[in-house]
Amino acid sequence: MEGSFGGYTDKTRVLDIKPLRTLKPVFPSGNQAPPFVCAPPFGPFPPGCTPFYPFSSSQHTPDLNQSQHQPSLVTTLRTFRSPPPPDNTTSNGDAVEPPEGSTVKRKIQRKRTPIAQNPNFSSGISAAEKENGDRKLVMSVLTRFDALRRRLSQLEDAKESVTGIIKRPDLKAGSTCMSRGVRTNTKKRTGPVPGLEIGDVFFFRFEMCLIGLHSPSMAGIDYLVVKGGGGEAEEEPIATSIVSSGYYDNDEGNPDVLVYTGQGGNADKDKQSSDQKLERGNLALEKSLQKNSPVRVIRGLKEASQSAKIYIYDGLYDVKESWVEKGKSGHNTFKYKLVRAPGQAPAFASWTEIQKWKKGLPSREGMILTDLTSGVESIGVSLVNVVDAENGPAYFTYSTTVTSFKLTQQPSYGCECGGACKPGNLNCHCIRKNGGDFPYSGNGVLVSRRGMVHECSPACLCPGCKNKVTQMGVKLKLEVFKTVNRGWGLRSWDPIRAGSFICIYAGEAIDKSQMQPAMANDDYTFDTTRVYTPFKWNYEPGLADEDGSEEMSEEPELPLPLVISAKNVGNVARFMNHSCSPNVFWQPVSYENNGQLFLQVAFFAISHIPPMTELTYDYGVTRTSGAQSLCGKKKCFCGSEFCRGSFG
Structure with missing residues (x-):
């Protein structure tokens, strides 16, 4: 071979070879093979030719000659991105049984009804209510959303949900509520909602999004397209609301002034920074400035005591100025100065004040004691009075337990889980007592009200157990304060998420049969035998695509009547006042220790509770009749729109 010497080939030499395109094509003669035919991708295909992927899903390949005389057949087709069906399915996705003796690996998934196959579900919200809501409907929508989110979070944590992990239960719950009509204030508007x-x-x-405060789930600027002034056909955007991502520049620390950065310009198609453009949300804010149209402002904050960002509705702001300046990347960004409209209730300003209290500068106005528990609670409870000169409530002994109340039972040593208790593990004693479910989500939020929540015993071997929520004590910065007309009350410096544990009702357990009449009217007595106004808090099985027959009862199930007096011995729960529209509910919780069953009453948040909002629960009505019931009732000063007028 040329260029080869003794087995060595010189690869540096360029060979004189003509490209293939200069060669003449060679076709077979007529008697050797059928003529060359180019079949369309969807068929029909000539005899001897088979369809190729992704067109191989046709149910029938007609003969070339027959197709000229018969109508075309409807075939099931998949897109180029669709993978071929598995061996145990047909081309349209229907499952078929594998041949006898074969082994097929299947993923086990929780049976859930698709939205289109759940025609019996009704949101219960009329078309008019969806367009314009009220306070009761807004709170109902938020409660239903969070109940579904907690349930989806519970399924995510459960062992059987491994094959269908829901990474963001909030997004799944939100999209489900949106598609099922569990929403209100769909009519977009400027000003208050x-x-x-x-x-x-x-x-x-x-x-x-679900209550119409801010429609986009991602964008920071929401706007409405309205008729412009340049002609009947001309339209222009006007801003309705903005969500700040955190602490923006403000005017000398004034919480009522916000300097907001426009949207866009962070990344174009090439993932490079670019100048922001005066379009969409940016143009809407500019038009709001020109038209003096107020904008709703939602502040996004990061609390040290919370694992996620919190948003607070701060009311209406006016756009006062706009300008362009160079950003950190050197590109032009739009800036808008918004000033809070006067005469509105404080919101973000109160939040910033609380942060100063936590740092000790300045000190809390009206502070009597920085910690009335004297170190019993891991987080101090403040005692504050800015109403009158009273120096505090009557003396009592602070305790975090229910004394003199134990139910003897068979010896129990807790579960023996090497790691954490796993949902669905019926070999775990603690999980089995809760019906196979874990009562709390991963962040300690109660999933559902139930007859009894069974927590793990202190003797359980699992490290870092998440099923001892009420046994870990108060985790909020609470404050006992003097009210105007209801004595002392309780509130929190921290925002409280719906389902979060607040505290237990500590005190002395009393035998119901030995209660004296004076004790029954005691302001510091909690009686589980009273009649409490029922309310719906758990998720709806229909909304979660589950069987409605498995709906969990929300009525408490106590082994015997439990009455607790906190007059002489108690904790912060003794200061919670009654309300006919409460934001806190009570839940019986039990746990085992040293062969005994301990029973306690725990309080959880019904809904999200803003900082400095009084914590209240329903005191209920004593099970008496006639004149005795009238004597035992007390006048209610809760001020709720749905106030019953009395309680007790």
């Missing part, structure tokens, strides 16, 4: 109050807090962006 019906049913919303300044200071309302949200833990998820989708909550604001």
